[in-house]
Amino acid sequence: MIESKNFLRTIVEEDLKSGKYKEIVTRFPPEPNGFPHIGHAKSIFINFGIADDYGGHCHLRMDDTNPTKEDTKYVEALKDAVKWLGYEWDGSVRFTSDYFPKLYDYAIELIKMGRAYVDSLTEDEISEYRGSVTEHGRRSRYADRSVEENLDLFMRMKKGEFAEGEHVLRAKIDMSAPNMKMRDPLLYRIRDTDHFRTGDEWSIYPMYDFAHCLSDYIEEVTHSICTLEFENNRDIYNWVLDTLSLKSPRPYQYEFARLNINYAVMSKRKLLELIEGGYVSGWDDPRLPTIAGYRRKGYTPESILTFCDQIGIAKANSVVDVSQLEFCIRDDLNKKVPRVLCVLNPLKVTIENYEGSEEIDAPYYPHDVPKEGSRKLSFSREIYIEREDFEENPPKGYYRLTLEQPVRLRHGYIIACKEVIKDANGNITELKAEYYPDSKSGCDTSGIKVKSAIQWVSAADAKVIEVRVYDRLFVAEFPEGVEDVNPNSLKVIKNALIEPAVVIQKPDVRFQFEREGYFYADPVDYSDEKPIFNKIVGLKDSWDKKKKKTTDKRAKPQERKVQIDGEVAPMTSEQQTLFDKYTTELKLNSEVANTLARDAYLSEFYEKALSLLKSPVNLANMIVNEVLREIKERHSTKLRFTPGQIAELVKMLDEEKISSKIAKQLFEEMAKSGENPVKIVKEKGLIQISDPAQIAPIIDEVIAKNPHNVAKFKAGNRKLLGFFVGQTLKATGGRANPKIVNDLVVKKLQ
């Protein structure tokens, strides 16, 4: 795989060139207190990737210095994840706990040098004495203990003579250092808990800042790559190694921006809350952003590595749109997997003029996939099609089967619907149809024009499967935790029907169910008696949150609009004219323009809205995203709102009367009630707050409530800016203008 050049690689190359190191050694150092997530995948990709590419080594080290939360099951999960991503660590798995004796010796050395002391202040006192960004700290009254006393106390701490919190070992650095991390940082603390590897051998455990740099040194690591929140810890890293005068070459720490993705939480603590609260089924639940979750869902390691490469390595934190990851898996599977026919919501069709049965040879792969293979589809009188592929009262632009409009059965014949059978409640239970004998796919001489081809299965031999369809786990783009969980994130379809080859021949474990998406045979629950498939991803981005980012170099390559493989309907000249107008005159991006132009209903809706409001881009986005989703969810174009209402909503957005967050909420409300959006906004008081005088006191309150985060921010943790902005927005129910909040927060925290 080709990895992009980035600042870390530049440093590595320079260090090799200058002879600073003969060989590159990196490490991936997780704490075994949870399953690794997609953020860890990025770290794995960086550390192992660099070692691989520069002929070096990468170690897998369990950073197991906190006995209360760690466990071997997490060690195994971490090993699995690294292996599954295709990497091999150098030598055996390493453990910081293996270095406990050496670390202890280094601590003794620091004490003997007078550079570390046993402190006996309480936890609260220690934090109080540390001072703040504006105030110097004060040194503890215990800092002047003699070397002998310190040695004696430290050894007794080790033996377990004291209770937790009674004493700690601290480095003696500088209580007035501008970097607050350097104000006599803690090196060891007492923990009265058994460790999963060392049992009760130790009563003291080294802190990250002491253990990490020394473990790197012991392993002869050269580049210690970590995430930005450790930037201020770099000074301690260097202080420990320099003060102990460790012989070179020694490691240096470099930081990169951690990966965040929207609609997900990543911290292991929050993941654990979801699991323990029963919101998901376990660490490998396909809705979680864990590597085990993605794996179970059906993601390939290649797709995850491609994603890690595409997002690049930066020095500033940001959030990556999850649809970018979805793009990577779709793109990967598109090149690899067999195409098969599955009907999720079956509707019976009896083809009355067909007698007997026949076998149709159907290739698994489209022309542009360099793979071979085919299967037989058996065709006879009774088949099932997707319920949605028939409409009795079709909206304009409906291309599938209707009473007037024939449709092609994929790989098979063209059929026409002759009669609709309903039950007492008016639900359609069956269609009677006729087929055209001379219309068979591949040798069609019928001359009949159809607008699309649909999937089907033969009633006689279709297999019943369970299909698990996953939606985003959170409704909020930036979820806080369990309170933002989407209650409908899992839909189980018990009686989908699939062509038999999938479960009998098993040509693969991942498939494209044509026109539905990509699916994976669940590796845990699947059995031949009860085949179960997970939906990996749809064929196109139904959330499509992408805005007009055509200038962004990293924007997703344009996705093909495929109705069905090999049968992409070319645009009619009418559609082409619309498309050209949308892209050139109205400056829509081509994907949005494509969706609108090909859909007569949507384009008409759009034109109407546009005649009322000259805001072509925002209207188009609203229609292609929200309106289209609503149509899909309702399986109908009978909407409760009009183009005029959409125009009014977008107008308020354009005029910054409402925030985009509120716009979403408003849309939902309007779609449900059909109420006028302006009226909803008035009644519910949703007007955007842009007046700084109104916002300022809310920010003040947030600041007053979070003194610790203020201190951290002032100490250099710029990441917390998002925290303050988020809290303020939350306090206003999403009504405050984010730009103004952002500016004010920056000013107030200066």
Ligand code: ATP
């Ligand atoms: P979390 O806070 O999510 O529980 P962590 O940072 O505590 O994660 P560790 O197990 O300590 O997780 O991290 C192992 C390595 O993975 C570290 O080098 C860490 O910097 C890196 N890492 C963790 N999360 C991310 C992320 N979101 N993006 C990139 N790297 C990450």
Ligand code: MG
């Ligand atoms: Mg951690």
